[in-house]
Amino acid sequence: MGGLHDAEGLREQQSWAMGEGWSDFFALTTRNCLLEPERVVVGNWVIDDPGGIRQRPYDASYPGGFGDIGKGPRELADGLDYTKIHNVGEIWCAALLELTRRITAALGDKERAYRGTWQAVVDGLKLTPKNPTFLTARDAVLRALRDLRGGRLTEAGYPAVRQAAWESFAKCGMGFDAFCPTASFNGCRVGSELPPPGHED
Template identity: 30%
Template sequence: MGEGWSDALAEWTEQKSATITDFVLGAYVTNNVKGIRKYPYSTSTTTNPLRYSSIKTLNEVHNIGEVWANMLHNVYAALVAQYGFSTTAKTNPGGTQGNIVYLHLFIDALALQPCNPTFVSARNAWIQADVNRYGGANKCLLWRAFASRGLGVNAASYNDDSSVPAGC
């Protein structure tokens, strides 16, 4: 999952506006517009079909990390769509815009997840981070984003679930 966390943070540093486009990582490394990952990070399941269940067939850390990074891309897109984008997020982290909220939750979730986290425990760390920092204000948004890629309430053993908690 570390590969996914690092890709997601790299993507955050490259976002320039509230327009969330597909993100290609490391095109400069290979001088290839497709970058270094199998798919661009995208909210489109056509562009990036990776889901929680994809892990069943993956055994390489970069490939597994791509699944997590794409889930976080979906979280990022949802938060920016909901709260907008701050062009000064890198110098003023006190705002309420989506990219700022995302980074706070990202850092908080890193600290809350256990050593050797699973996708489920890392997702739960994001949900708890939101409770701790924002009183759970983003609970349903987060659940919907994770569930959209198979990491819903009942996801387990790399079997997809798209359910969200009651009230969402």
């Protein structure tokens, strides 16, 4: 994002938040690919609290979604606050972890799924323009998965992986019908739909 000599690629609010989310994602998945059970908490050792440093564990029941961005405790249940950069980053991490789980289920091969997901996320970083929204970054990951077809992903396995990816993003409010006007925290509209038949990512 931004190229080799541009350090301003994550200056917008959503972009900056995703920086936090990517960090948590790699911290957790580099451990989870080798060990069981799945680790869903980060920074517990920093504050000597098993709940870690985030609002909620990154398990399959993580409560936040794209439509919650910009909303605070007065609008959300259980004291959740998505007006802060770190907290909004949780939503992006939760989506990527859901992506990892569903691709693992689709492929039935944990190692291959983790390697493929890492590759798609890293390739997505390269395809993402400067100061992206969550939806721009989502599209970059989907494009990266498509580019892995016929290589790391077999032609036969790709449709199930693509379906898993869209279902993961839709679960986290970033479905095909999600919308945001800018990369700020304002105007994020939840979307839960999958793309129509024939749509090319």
